[in-house]
Amino acid sequence: MLEKTLTHKVVNSRIRPASDMAVLSRREIEQLRDVTGTGLHLLFRKCALAVLSSGSQIDNCEELMSMYPDFDIQVQERHQGIVLEVRNAPASAFVDNQLIEGIRYHLFSVLRDILYLRETASTHKNLSPSLQTSHEIFYRLRHAGAFHPGVTPNTVVCWGGHSIPVVEYDYTKETGYYLGLRGIDICTGCGAGAMKGPMKGAAIAHAKQRHLSGRHIGLTEPGIIAAEAPNAIVNELVVMPDIEKRLEAFIRLGHVLVIFPGGVGTLEELLFVLGVLLHPENHQVDLPIFLTGPQESSEYFDAVTRFIEMTLGSTALNLVRKVIGDPQLVARLVNESLDHVTRARRKNDESFHYNWSLHIDSAFQEPFVPDHEAMSRLALNRELPTQDLAANIRRALSGIVSGNVKEQGIDAIRQHGPFQLRGEAALMQAMDELLDSFARQGRMKVSGDYTPCYEIVPA
Numbered sequence: 001m002l003e004k005t006l007t008h009k010v011v012n013s014r015i016r017p018a019s020d021m022a023v024l025s026r027r028e029i030e031q032l033r034d035v036t037g038t039g040l041h042l043l044f045r046k047c048a049l050a051v052l053s054s055g056s057q058i059d060n061c062e063e064l065m066s067m068y069p070d071f072d073i074q075v076q077e078r079h080q081g082i083v084l085e086v087r088n089a090p091a092s093a094f095v096d097n098q099l100i101e102g103i104r105y106h107l108f109s110v111l112r113d114i115l116y117l118r119e120t121a122s123t124h125k126n127l128s129p130s131l132q133t134s135h136e137i138f139y140r141l142r143h144a145g146a147f148h149p150g151v152t153p154n155t156v157v158c159w160g161g162h163s164i165p166v167v168e169y170d171y172t173k174e175t176g177y178y179l180g181l182r183g184i185d186i187c188t189g190c191g192a193g194a195m196k197g198p199m200k201g202a203a204i205a206h207a208k209q210r211h212l213s214g215r216h217i218g219l220t221e222p223g224i225i226a227a228e229a230p231n232a233i234v235n236e237l238v239v240m241p242d243i244e245k246r247l248e249a250f251i252r253l254g255h256v257l258v259i260f261p262g263g264v265g266t267l268e269e270l271l272f273v274l275g276v277l278l279h280p281e282n283h284q285v286d287l288p289i290f291l292t293g294p295q296e297s298s299e300y301f302d303a304v305t306r307f308i309e310m311t312l313g314s315t316a317l318n319l320v321r322k323v324i325g326d327p328q329l330v331a332r333l334v335n336e337s338l339d340h341v342t343r344a345r346r347k348n349d350e351s352f353h354y355n356w357s358l359h360i361d362s363a364f365q366e367p368f369v370p371d372h373e374a375m376s377r378l379a380l381n382r383e384l385p386t387q388d389l390a391a392n393i394r395r396a397l398s399g400i401v402s403g404n405v406k407e408q409g410i411d412a413i414r415q416h417g418p419f420q421l422r423g424e425a426a427l428m429q430a431m432d433e434l435l436d437s438f439a440r441q442g443r444m445k446v447s448g449d450y451t452p453c454y455e456i457v458p459a
Contacts, residue, residue, distance in 0.1 A: 160194020
């Protein structure tokens with residue numbers, strides 16, 4: 001009873017701005033106060049509560065909002081700039097009634113990017129819609145200060161689940177430590193589990209090496225921020241408009257990918273990058289991918305690689321390299337890969353900080369709204385071109401993530417029952433077996449029993 005009381009303890013406070021967010025326009029303040037469908041207040045309130053609840057074991061936006069139903073955050077204009085007034089905020093975000101500094105930074109990063117979400121990026125009539133989207137992502141990353149020109153390729157994107165056992169978490173932390181000893185920067189989805197572990201390990205290693213400029217970049221989006229609230233180690237936080245732009249930002253910004261054990265979201269990310277790289281125009285693009293985890297994760301990776309080979313073929317499987325149980329080897333291979341990427345970009349006179357050479361079709365860029373009709377219409381058969389099948393499987397997995405943790409998806413499942421996925425019998429059986437194994441291993445939720453939000457319906 002005492003633990004529950006402490007968990008729900010709340011604080012009222014005034015929070016002064018970090019960095020350049022001290023001054024907002026009257027229009028921006030009006031948007032942040034507007035509670036209508038076109039206003040930003042409800043979105044900012046939800047994201048702000050997630051940030052202030054960082055470290056909790058909740059991966060459900062509705063559950064988090066129900067724990068703090070009276071939480072509110074308002075922008076107040078003062079003669080020296082703005083302040084944020086928070087009421088009934090989680091007390092864990094404060095020390096002696098003062099907001100923890102890292103959380104202050106995250107809160108104002110969210111404010112910065114939410115105000116920019118609905119801004120129209122510069123359009124170029126001579127560019128295809130696909131290239132216009134890639135330029136928009138560039139502008140958003142630049143607006144958030146994510147580019148450090150002149151620095152050689154040094155950013156490793158780490159993907160993995162937020163619901164993983166301790167042995168896997170410790171492995172991600174150890175891998176991050178050996179990466180950090182080599183001065184390598186880490187970029188993740190910014191949440192818990194395999195998104196926090198590599199950053200924590202790297203932060204310790206950076207401190208040992210007196211590497212004071214170490215970057216721990218977190219990329220998120222409003223629909224998933226409550227499930228993957230920024231962990232305390234993130235020192236650069238960027239909120240992208242949707243999951244597709246978030247995924248593209250990862251592979252435009254990163255130089256090497258390291259994928260740890262995870263669940264549906266991690267497999268979605270892997271299929272996204274494999275689908276992109278399978279396009280004929282990307283055959284010469286250098287984006288190394290490593291799958292790694294402790295010996296205890298061997299069965300997990302065997303299941304994932306079997307599924308990839310069965311659905312996308314051996315060409316896709318050849319794009320990844322699996323290293324099990326050896327974090328030091330992973331770090332050495334990643335470091336060698338970064339040297340290779342650096343040489344290749346110098347040779348081709350390509351940008352170090354944004355991978356313009358990647359061709360990304362609109363199928364991987366268009367936001368997918370996973371309602372029941374859209375999920376049931378997905379074409380899931382191996383007669384499709386490989387990159388198109390990858391795009392559709394990714395969409396199916398994105399819908400499952402939505403049904404598991406996103407407010408809109410959870411509400412849709414509550415009203416209309418599970419999503420239905422239809423497709424080629426052998427493919428659907430393989431997907432059913434893989435997802436069932438994720439559920440048995442506890443990879444669908446941070447805690448509690450899992451009730452599937454989907455049904456597999458063979459054609």
